[in-house]
Amino acid sequence: MADLSVDFVGIKSPNPFWLASAPPTNMGSMVERAFDAGWGGAVWKTLGEPIRNVCSRLASIDTGPQRMIGLNNIELITDRPLEVNLREIAECKRKYPKHALVVSLMVESKREAWHEIAKKVEGTGADGVELNFGCPHGMSERGMGSAMGQVPDYTCMVTEWVKEATRLPVIVKLTPNVTSINPPARAAVRGGADALSLINTINSVMGVDLDTLVPHPNVGGYAAHGGYCGPAVKPIALNMVSELARDPEVGIPISGIGGISTWRDAAEFLLLGASTVQVCTAVMHYGYRIVEDMIDGLSNYLDEKGFLSVRDIIGKSVPRVTDWGNLDLNYKTVARIDHSLCIRCNLCHVACEDGAHQCIPFTEINGLRYPVVDEHECVGCNLCSLVCPSPGCISMVRLDDGTQPLTWRELTSRPAPQPATE
């Protein structure tokens, strides 16, 4: 059985699965139940000046019968008194010394305020602090949360303040609501951050009630944009994590966040450079118990692939992420349909016809009409294999022999052909 334990900037955790700072880590009794269920770590729901929340606060997007593929919230940081949270953090850490307990922080943009709260947290025995520079709703209107993360100079400055006040590892949690994730990440590094965590939630309006005409979630007939998370945001998070993992100016550990629901999601974040992962929406949907299969599934995956430790896969796919200009223009695949598995739904045909390159006409086999790929016209785009509901029916087959790779960069840097001279 593979070793799942991780050491994240000195914070030891029995496995890479942490709860993200959110409702599931609101108080001691919850975090303790989560640890009992198997979670390796938890980031306590953001401490700061206690706030007043609105009602209602959550809205979701469904796809067919699958509920909550995306979730949005307008809840703010903790509404509990600071002293109560600090006391419970200390108790929790005492009871669970081997688990990772990190505390998320957000206070007004004053050096003294950050110094004070950082010191208080250090006094609890917690393993680290996470600076919430990402929350895109409510707090940002007060100059906190994503208002910090969207201005690299502020990110750097506040990180420095916290580093001045505590010897605890400092994780900076980044907002995805930026044009490029690299500048704020580099700013955090300049400010002395020990690690980064991302992504926080994405600005979003979840939809409109077609009867009342009020967007969701409805607060007395009005709605405000909220933070979007859940399975639907995973690809955005994976991109940002991998961008930072391959940025030589970053070079510090990353805790991956964004739509992680299963061990498979977690493995993908680890492969693209995260050293731990943080989960929220999936737990809000199904409860702490989901960590059992995350641990079991990841462990079996590592065993089956011959990895002795989860640490062996961290960042293993990062070298496989490159710029478009470095991709081989001569790499050639085409779709091939296995007619013994084809159920004749013709979704590949219509997708190719109306959404791609009109290269899946029909052919007749034993009196039945089947889609068939015209390999001369197929550009190998994958679309048909993506829409095909029958497992294994459409495969992408490589046609080139790999001997003459040519990238766009190479193509455009070649000297222009000289006119022939006598």
Add this chain to the structure above:
Amino acid sequence: MSTQPTTLIPPAQIERNFREIAPALTEAEALFEANRCLFCFDAPCAVACPTHIDVPAFIKKIATGNMTGSARVIFDANPIGATCARVCPVEVLCEGACVEKTLMQKPIEIGRLQRYATDHVLSRGRDVLKAGAPNGKSVAVVGSGPAGLSCATYLARLGYGVTIYERKPLAGGLDTYGMAEYKMTQRVSQEEVAQIARLGVEIRTNTEVGGEVSFDELASKHDAVFLGVGLGATRGLGIPGEELEGVYDALDFIERIKSRDWASVPVGRTVAVVGAGNTAVDAVTQARRLGAERVLMIYRRTANEMPAYSYEFELAKQDAVEFWWQTAPVAVLANGGGRVGALRCVRTELTEPDADGKRAARVVEGSEFEIPVDVVIKATGQGKMKEWLTKTAGVKIDGAGRVAVNAETMQTSNAKIFAGGDCVNGGREAVDAAQMGKLAAQGIHAELTGERVEFAGARVILHESTGQIHAA
């Protein structure tokens, strides 16, 4: 039927026995099922449907919550879509063709989704079809069964004045009088009839053509006539004792059940049903539900040859019907009171298959035996209305007694007369009749105006690729 044996079980139990076997889907069930649909392109289910309803389109509309649109897609291609949702043999039609059947061994429940969508508008009286602007022409429709209702609907949509002549007190034909009660009640067929009537179609019930009104009067009054008269009475057994009290025609038996006046339905302790078609199954299953202790299905061949759909056979098995295969009745015997007391039968053996693969049933000499029964129900198929068709309506029939028509236009030997449904195809499903009604409406319109129209699902349209396979 004055001294008929009636049911032995309490009415409350019978009500339970006649609960719908395929109840309405809940909203949650319908949404789940609708989302399971793959939304195939040139979908096999729509090809398999005789009326070619755009099944993926109406299912997708359920999934998006566009219930009015969903029902319109259905009724656009099949004016008796609510009936068909309940009585179609979906396992050999749309659901039998569903690709999910191939992939997951579980087809989408198309029939029940169709019911969900059509119920939505019918129960609200929300009309999804519109009558056309009156074009000054009128058509007589003889018979208000599936074919007649369908033809009338399309004609009304084109602006024709349509009068349906129906000899029974209620319109709907077999939709109203011939469907097993656990599949469909009269309420549904009447809601569907009412929807069609709201298009301006006049429905004259209790009006027999050739009786209350003469065919010639009809033909002279209207610009065209559509015959949707169905089939005739159940064929006789041709055996002694057939006239005894206690021998019934399966269709009469089924029709009596439709009143839900259980005590009025003749059912004894032991019921023998002769025949093994779908109507025979309707008779045996309903006799059991009415409280008959023993129900026998008597058939001269074996289960392999039985004409009923396998789904229907399963229903009969679930109702603990006794199957007397390779058994043929030779006489109905009276009891002391002059009623049915027993059925005398012989055993049969099947001959070797002939050139067409058909196996004849041959009587086994000396195999006679008697089964004590209270009721005998004849389910041996309906005869044709040859006399009425040739003499009263004056149209040509084929060798099998079916009205001879042009298969595209449904025009008969008389250019002014069109026909569809069982009287043309010899007795098939309601959905087949609905399609013929649609084709006939198109045919009538072409005949009377010279204009060709094509309604939804008039024919299968498979898309062609824009590209051609590149020559290697």
